[in-house]
Amino acid sequence: MRIQKHIVVGAGLAGCLLAWRLEQAGQHVTLIGSTTLPNASQVAGGIINPVTGRWMTKSWGFDMLISHAAATYRELEQQFEIELYHPVPLIRYCRNSTDIKRMGRRMRNPRYANVLGEPIPEGDGPDSFEDTHGSFHIKQAAYVQLPLLLQTLREHFTQAGIFRDETFNHADLARQDPQWRYHDLQADHIIFSEGVGMQANPWFNWLPLTPAKGETLILECPTLDLPRAIYHHRKWLLPYGDHTFRLGATFDSDDASPEPTEAGARELLDDARSFIAPQHALTVKQHYAGLRPTTKDIRPFIGDHPTEAGLHIFNGLGSKGASLAPELIRQFLAHLLGGEALDPEIDIARFLDTTTHPPRTDATH
Numbered sequence: 001m002r003i004q005k006h007i008v009v010g011a012g013l014a015g016c017l018l019a020w021r022l023e024q025a026g027q028h029v030t031l032i033g034s035t036t037l038p039n040a041s042q043v044a045g046g047i048i049n050p051v052t053g054r055w056m057t058k059s060w061g062f063d064m065l066i067s068h069a070a071a072t073y074r075e076l077e078q079q080f081e082i083e084l085y086h087p088v089p090l091i092r093y094c095r096n097s098t099d100i101k102r103m104g105r106r107m108r109n110p111r112y113a114n115v116l117g118e119p120i121p122e123g124d125g126p127d128s129f130e131d132t133h134g135s136f137h138i139k140q141a142a143y144v145q146l147p148l149l150l151q152t153l154r155e156h157f158t159q160a161g162i163f164r165d166e167t168f169n170h171a172d173l174a175r176q177d178p179q180w181r182y183h184d185l186q187a188d189h190i191i192f193s194e195g196v197g198m199q200a201n202p203w204f205n206w207l208p209l210t211p212a213k214g215e216t217l218i219l220e221c222p223t224l225d226l227p228r229a230i231y232h233h234r235k236w237l238l239p240y241g242d243h244t245f246r247l248g249a250t251f252d253s254d255d256a257s258p259e260p261t262e263a264g265a266r267e268l269l270d271d272a273r274s275f276i277a278p279q280h281a282l283t284v285k286q287h288y289a290g291l292r293p294t295t296k297d298i299r300p301f302i303g304d305h306p307t308e309a310g311l312h313i314f315n316g317l318g319s320k321g322a323s324l325a326p327e328l329i330r331q332f333l334a335h336l337l338g339g340e341a342l343d344p345e346i347d348i349a350r351f352l353d354t355t356t357h358p359p360r361t362d363a364t365h
């Protein structure tokens with residue numbers, strides 16, 4: 001494989017994993033990412049849940065994604081001697097009789113056989129939870145400690161001298177045929193993984209990103225003892241085993257600010273109160289917020305700029321970065337380094353309309 005020079009922009013989950021895989025492939029890579037700009041990965045629960053949403057549907061591509069995700073996180077654990085990947089049972093509570101019927105239908109659908117476990121009759125779950133309609137076991141769930149992953153890889157890249165903790169200034173990127181020049185760097189490929197920062201990217205801001213704000217709380221509750229699992233009622237609750245819990249997450253497409261809000265905390269606590277028995281006093285220890293890089297068609301933005309050779313994007317991981325990133329990075333690098341075609345479902349070429357091609361861009365060079 002030809003060794004080429006790459007600049008990865010954005011040191012969130014996408015950028016860090018991409019840079020790590022490029023390094024492993026023997027490529028020359030520099031990671032430029034600001035640790036002070038908004039960063040969804042830093043505040044995410046890292047939950048991998050195969051059956052999601054109000055309609056309890058199986059996540060897109062789950063069977064293809066999960067084995068590579070698990071293998072990737074295990075590989076990182078081995079290389080850096082850390083614990084990142086925690087497979088845990090997920091208990092999904094039914095909120096009404098419609099939920100029970102829907103789950104019953106899913107149980108009879110063979111597509112769900114590897115992700116749905118047995119129903120749990122009402123009253124058989126932990127006493128601490130409202131349990132009028134029973135619940136279901138969801139299999140193959142896990143959570144990934146994303147902040148630890150970011151910290152570990154950023155430290156690793158810093159030691160290797162290939163991480164620059166700074167804001168990438170798009171105006172300073174210039175073509176120097178056949179490469180690109182950015183300050184003192186020259187590169188064959190620039191891969192943008194800027195999360196919602198993509199909106200300031202003059203080459204890719206034409207893609208239909210629809211950021212969705214999310215807020216989570218870290219709670220403390222000395223009286224709440226729960227078996228190890230993720231509990232999904234109105235919101236999900238992730239016990240860390242030391243009487244602290246992560247409660248998440250809100251979903252708001254109207255607020256584009258990355259700051260935590262009182263309304264977000266209230267929504268989370270009200271929902272927690274509606275399913276956790278009142279004798280358990282909940283104390284808020286931390287409050288986080290971030291912007292998910294969600295997309296209009298709920299598929300990622302991956303691929304090559306239509307006219308500027310060497311500019312690429314890997315973004316749009318939405319609410320599911322933990323499960324999506326590892327396998328999609330594999331596919332993207334097979335395309336970038338091996339010339340394989342991208343799946344049209346993830347390729348940004350799907351947004352190219354012959355009437356507007358090439359898309360209007362406000363890049364000046």
Ligand SMILES: Cc1cc2nc3c(=O)[nH]c(=O)nc-3n(C[C@H](O)[C@H](O)[C@H](O)COP(=O)(O)OP(=O)(O)OC[C@H]3O[C@@H](n4cnc5c(N)ncnc54)[C@H](O)[C@@H]3O)c2cc1C
Pocket residue numbers: 009010011012013014015032033034035036037038039040041042043044045046047048166167168169193194195196197198213214215216248249250288289290291292293315316317318319320321322323
């Ligand atoms: C509250 C909340 C809870 C979530 N929970 C889950 C969950 O349980 N499971 C799950 O799978 N996903 C979850 N997500 C979604 C998950 O966070 C995303 O899918 C994933 O982290 C996106 O990673 P990313 O690297 O694409 O973006 P980001 O993590 O946002 O990273 C982008 C990075 O680019 C940097 N950047 C941007 N522009 C520039 C620039 N010009 N110069 C330098 N750096 C720049 C930013 O600083 C940032 O660090 C959650 C999100 C939120 C907000």
